Amino acid sequence: MKRKKACFIGNPNVGKSTIFNILTNKTQHTGNWTGKTVENEFGEFSYKNILWEVIDLPGTYSLIGESKEEKIASQFVQEEDYDIAVVVLDATNLERSIEILLEVLDIKTNVIACLNLCDEAKKRNIIIDIAKLEEKLNLPIITTNAKEKKGIEELCETMNKFIEHPHYPTIPKHNPKIENYLQWARKYIEKPLTYLTNKKELKEKETNAKLNFYRKSLTRIDLLESYHEFGTELLNDVIDRTQEKEKKEDHFWNTLLTNPISGFITMILMLFIILWLTIYLSNIPSSWLFSFFEHLESLLYKMLSFLPNFILNPLLLGGYRTLYWVVSVMLPPMMIFFPLFALLEDYGLFPRIAFNLDKPFAKCGSCGKQSLTMCMGLGCNAVGVTSTRIMESKKMRILSILTNVFMPCNGRFPAMICVINMFFVTDHSLLGSMTSSLILLGIILLGIFLTWIVTKILNHFLLKEEKSMFILELPSFRKPKIIGTVLHSWKERAIPVLKRAMSVSFPAGILIYFVANIHIGEITILEGLYHLLNPFGLLIGVDGIILLSFLLGIPANEIVIPILLLCYTNSGSLVEYESIDSLRQILIANGWTTLTAINFLLLSLCHFPCATTLLTIKKETQSTFYTILAFLIPTLIGIGLCFLITLIF
Amino acid sequence: MQKMLSKLNRNEEGIIKSIALEEIKYFKVMHLGLMKNARIKCVFKSPLQDPIAYQIKGCTFALRSEDASKIMVEI
Ligand SMILES: Nc1nc2c(ncn2[C@@H]2O[C@H](COP(=O)(O)OP(=O)(O)OP(=O)(O)O)[C@@H](O)[C@H]2O)c(=O)[nH]1
Ligand SMILES: [Mg+2]
Numbered sequence: 001m002k003r004k005k006a007c008f009i010g011n012p013n014v015g016k017s018t019i020f021n022i023l024t025n026k027t028q029h030t031g032n033w034t035g036k037t038v039e040n041e042f043g044e045f046s047y048k049n050i051l052w053e054v055i056d057l058p059g060t061y062s063l064i065g066e067s068k069e070e071k072i073a074s075q076f077v078q079e080e081d082y083d084i085a086v087v088v089l090d091a092t093n094l095e096r097s098i099e100i101l102l103e104v105l106d107i108k109t110n111v112i113a114c115l116n117l118c119d120e121a122k123k124r125n126i127i128i129d130i131a132k133l134e135e136k137l138n139l140p141i142i143t144t145n146a147k148e149k150k151g152i153e154e155l156c157e158t159m160n161k162f163i164e165h166p167h168y169p170t171i172p173k174h175n176p177k178i179e180n181y182l183q184w185a186r187k188y189i190e191k192p193l194t195y196l197t198n199k200k201e202l203k204e205k206e207t208n209a210k211l212n213f214y215r216k217s218l219t220r221i222d223l224l225e226s227y228h229e230f231g232t233e234l235l236n237d238v239i240d241r242t243q244e245k246e247k248k249e250d251h252f253w254n255t256l257l258t259n260p261i262s263g264f265i266t267m268i269l270m271l272f273i274i275l276w277l278t279i280y281l282s283n284i285p286s287s288w289l290f291s292f293f294e295h296l297e298s299l300l301y302k303m304l305s306f307l308p309n310f311i312l313n314p315l316l317l318g319g320y321r322t323l324y325w326v327v328s329v330m331l332p333p334m335m336i337f338f339p340l341f342a343l344l345e346d347y348g349l350f351p352r353i354a355f356n357l358d359k360p361f362a363k364c365g366s367c368g369k370q371s372l373t374m375c376m377g378l379g380c381n382a383v384g385v386t387s388t389r390i391m392e393s394k395k396m397r398i399l400s401i402l403t404n405v406f407m408p409c410n411g412r413f414p415a416m417i418c419v420i421n422m423f424f425v426t427d428h429s430l431l432g433s434m435t436s437s438l439i440l441l442g443i444i445l446l447g448i449f450l451t452w453i454v455t456k457i458l459n460h461f462l463l464k465e466e467k468s469m470f471i472l473e474l475p476s477f478r479k480p481k482i483i484g485t486v487l488h489s490w491k492e493r494a495i496p497v498l499k500r501a502m503s504v505s506f507p508a509g510i511l512i513y514f515v516a517n518i519h520i521g522e523i524t525i526l527e528g529l530y531h532l533l534n535p536f537g538l539l540i541g542v543d544g545i546i547l548l549s550f551l552l553g554i555p556a557n558e559i560v561i562p563i564l565l566l567c568y569t570n571s572g573s574l575v576e577y578e579s580i581d582s583l584r585q586i587l588i589a590n591g592w593t594t595l596t597a598i599n600f601l602l603l604s605l606c607h608f609p610c611a612t613t614l615l616t617i618k619k620e621t622q623s624t625f626y627t628i629l630a631f632l633i634p635t636l637i638g639i640g641l642c643f644l645i646t647l648i649f
Numbered sequence: 650m651q652k653m654l655s656k657l658n659r660n661e662e663g664i665i666k667s668i669a670l671e672e673i674k675y676f677k678v679m680h681l682g683l684m685k686n687a688r689i690k691c692v693f694k695s696p697l698q699d700p701i702a703y704q705i706k707g708c709t710f711a712l713r714s715e716d717a718s719k720i721m722v723e724i
Contacts, residue, residue: 061680066673093707096682126707221672224679241706254693263696355711359697362713368700469674471681472711474702 001046004163005053005081009073009104010088011097012036012059013475015116018146019088020056023156027492028056032348032480033372034473038389040072047156050163055082061096063103064220068389077104084159087113091121091128091143092476094239095231102172102227105137106193109168112140112158119145120478123247127240136234139169147481175226181214193223249477257352267353271444274340276437279417282332283428289331293324318513318566319506325562326505327498333414334494341379342489346480350375354472364452365459367392367470370400374451377407378444380497381613384409385620393468398626399455401617405609405634406447406454410497411557412604416440418561419604422584423597447605454633500612501558508552508559512566526567540639541599541646543591550607557610595649599642606638650724655701655717657691663722664688670719681710689722 008016012034021028024043029036041056055076060067063074077085087104090097094115104111121128134141140158144151174182185192257263297316304312344350350372358368369390377384384404391397408416417436421428425435516526523531534544545567553560565583568590587596608631609617618627651666665687668675682705683689690704700711 065676065680090707095706096680096708099680124707219672221676221679224676225684228679228682228684244707258693258696258702260696355700355702356695356697358695358700358711358713368711469670469677469716470700470711470713471677472700473681474709474711476709 001049001051002163003051003053004083004159005055006084006086006159007055007057007076007080007082008086008088009057009077010059010100011061011090011093012069013473014059014088014090014097015144015146016059016088017041017056019114019116019144019152019155020054022146022149022152023052023054027488029492031342031345031350032475032478033345033351034059034390034475038069038386040076045156048160050160052156052159060100062100062224063107064223078107083110084162085111086155086159087111089113089115089141091115091117092124092126094128095235098231098235099224099227101137102231105139105169106172107191110162110166111169112142112162113137114151114155115141115143116146118143118151119147120476124476125243125245127243129238129240133234133238136238137170138167147478172227172230175229177222178218178226181218185214247476249479253349253352253477257356263356267356268441270344270349272437272441274337274344275440275444276434277340278333278337279436279440280430280433281336282414282417283433285332285335286328289324289328293328297321297324313517314510314513318509318511320509322505322509322512322559322562322566323502325565326501326558329418329561330411330414330501330558331494331498333417334410334498335490337410338379338489338493339486341375342485342493343480343482345375346478346485348475348477351472351474355474358470358472360452361455362470364456366396366399366455368472369470370396370403370451370455373400373404374407374448377404377409379410379493381405381407381409381609382616385613385616388620392470393465395459395462395465396468398462398621399458401621402458402626402630402633403451403454405613405630406451406606408444408447408605409557411501411610412560413440415557415561416443416601416604418583419597419600422581422587423592423594426584443601443605450606450637454637458633497558501556504556505559505562508555508563509566512552512563516567539646540642541595541649542603542642543596545590546596546600546603550603553610554608555611560604595646598645602641602645603638606634606641608632608635651721652724653718654689654691654703654712654720654722655714657689657701657703657722657724659691659693661724662688662690663724665720666723667721668719669721670716674716678712681708682706683720 008020010016013032013036017028017030017037020026020041020043021030023045025045026043028041037056037058039058043054043056045052045054057073057076058069060070060073062070063077085104085108087101089101101113115128115130130141130143140162142151142155142158144155146152173179182192256266297320300316300320304316353375354368354372357371361368361370369392372390373384373387376387381404384407385401388397388400388404391400417440420436420439424439425432515529516524518525520528529548530544532544533547537543537547545564548567549560549564552563565586568586614627614631617630618624621627654663657663665683665685668678668683668685670678687705692702692704692709694701695711700713701717702709702711
């Protein structure tokens, strides 16, 4: 079998990752917003007699730009070795997506094109004469609908065929301004185009006065204009937009979301519905899981009874219990929240949220795209931090990284739901779950409010820099593939998070067991720690154990509640685990009041990010200072808020 | 008649006549097809009136009025 290499290149949000996923059976994240993929992704598949190595590049509009994604892509296209570049085009927006194809054609000949989103173009009545375009460019163009996996086979076929019979596509014709330069410069330099855009290139030629003159007088803008002119002429009789119409659903959502009254109500209502579905639907599976794991525990106890107690107890009462708490409390909400969320993301709602919220964010020195990163943070803060790459400027990026933790991630809000259900809403009927969701919604709104305040304050202290431009693309709504998206979000989001939590919870449980049972002098280590932390805990209206649980929860926030319960149950007042309701007894027996519960909720919202998020922040900012800030800011705010509340009470 | 892009009413269309943005910004909007002589339409405004969504060919995007006011269109 031959090995060949192909890369996927194209504008953002044209479906490169979707095609890549189909080919390689991989599960790269996709989403209906610009800038989803931020790094090169590698994969493999074989078709007939060729084993293809494929690379999914971040979406970019052009190879001659200066942004990070543009550089990654352009460096790859120009310097790496590959057999075919597959340029993915957007059928609903061919005028724009063709420009990068022209840029690639200018430097490479091993190119084929793939016209994706054909179904969307058809829905909008955009008519494209593909055969004509193929002929004009002398280039195979395959039409695909990646959502329905249509045309993928043809794409593979064409790739294979191209290897056997390569052919040479048309080289774009430039306008006289650029063409003059090219004719002249070809005599002196090998890559005259790169020379115009890449200022570092060819230092030794610097002495040539005429060359220097060209380089000063011709800018990237001239070059881009030249491509644009050629593209416009090329597509003149290829695309027919005369019968184009707005999609019904676009019209519906645009009207609803941009209305001053219904716009914000719809957004809040949608968040509410997601939270409510998550809370309501996870109650029952949660209690099933609890009873299942309890039965298993007594079974395990019998089976393992040959083990001595000092091994059996830490394993079962420590490790196993923490593990099953994590699974029972976290698994159901995750399995519901992540897919719902992924569906909205794929549908294309997030950019609209950013659009509506730009003004308040602008007032704080940031921009609407920050709300997009916050949405991602609601799933997982580490993902939220990575997604801040879409922010236009370094400063705004730092601002959104430092405040991302104010969005309670999936590892935290199930714990919040737990406490809300115990102390504020005790019936689990339909109505009860609605009240719980309202409270949780309130907490999230508080998080948004804190984000604004902190962003605004930080904005004054961080380095001033020139105002950058806010451009936000508003892709048209695309109906996601429901089953595929749900499965994908389980596999890619829920399960890895759960795995991480589980792998932390078992050893943590064992550790807690020992800490609670090893005596040093008169008291156990746990009691020692408790006495150490308790005075401070009482000051801010919680107790030593709560603080300890948050500290031990650094590796994964999911384990905070289990550790809390384990500490309580191991320090004397053993209560039978039965269901979510029996938790309340454990907590009340340990002195919890409504005030404790409120403070616990506040602390869950505002405390240091988990270890994974901290590492991501370090990686993204390349700065220890910002990582420490990211740790301190929410922690101090959380402590301050709790202290205030306790004072008032 | 020429007017600022930011002053276009909903569903009003115009042809771009001049763009007085700094080079970096201009380079960015060019990718959206926002160039001289392109036809642009104001499609909707955000509930707080700013930013505003525009459409050029098949592409819908949002600009703040502050930037859009530097672009002149002929209607
Ligand atoms: N209707 C329809 N939707 C599609 C098609 N191809 C992709 N999509 C959807 O378009 C969205 C964007 O797809 P991605 O694969 O994430 O796009 P990308 O090109 O990788 O985007 P970046 O990573 O931002 O560069 C996803 O929600 C897909 O489900 C298609 O042919 N038809
Ligand atoms: Mg992608």
